[in-house]
C-alpha cells in the first residue's frame with residue numbers, strides 16, 4: 774500500500790524526480806515505460822509503430838497491475854497512464870499518486886527536441902501539447918491525492934514531495 778506513483782504530462786520530470794526521490798528515500802525506482810520496454814523487448818516507439826497505441830495501452834494496464842502488487846516502490850508512470858480510470862483504481866490500491874504540475878510553456882521547452890515520444894512526432898508539436906494538456910489536466914488532478922509544482926529542478930521537486938509525504 775505504500776508505493777509512490779508520479780503522474781503528469783510527458784516532460785514533467787516523472788523519471789528524473791523519481792530517481793532522486795528513490796535515492797533520498799532508499800526505495801527502488803521503477804520507470805513504467807522502461808519496465809514495459811524490457812518485458813516487450815522493444816522500445817515504446819517500436820511498440821507504437823509495429824503494434825499500435827492500443828497494444829501499448831494494454832501492456833501499460835498490465836504493468837499497473839503487476840507494479841501495484843509490489844511494495845516500497847517509487848513509480849514513474851507514463852504520461853497517459855493515469856488518464857485511464859482503470860489504471861487510477863489499480864495504482865491507488867498500491868499507493869499514493871502525486872501529480873507533478875508543469876506549465877505549458879516549460880513543457881514546450883523541455884519537449885522541443887524530443888525524438889522518442891511517438892505522440893509528439895507531429896508537425897505542430899506545441900499545438901499537440903496544448904490539446905493533450907487540456908484533455909489531461911483534469912484527469913491528472915482527479916487521479917492524484919498530492920500536487921507539487923514541477924517548475925523547478927528535479928532535486929527541489931523531490932525534496933518538496935518528501936516534505937509533503939514524510
Ligand code: S3P
Pocket residue numbers: 781782783784787806817850851852853854889890891892
Ligand atoms: C505517453 C507518454 C510516454 C509513454 C508513451 C505515451 C502519453 O511516457 O508512455 O509515449 O500518452 O503521454 P512519458 O510521460 O514518460 O514520456
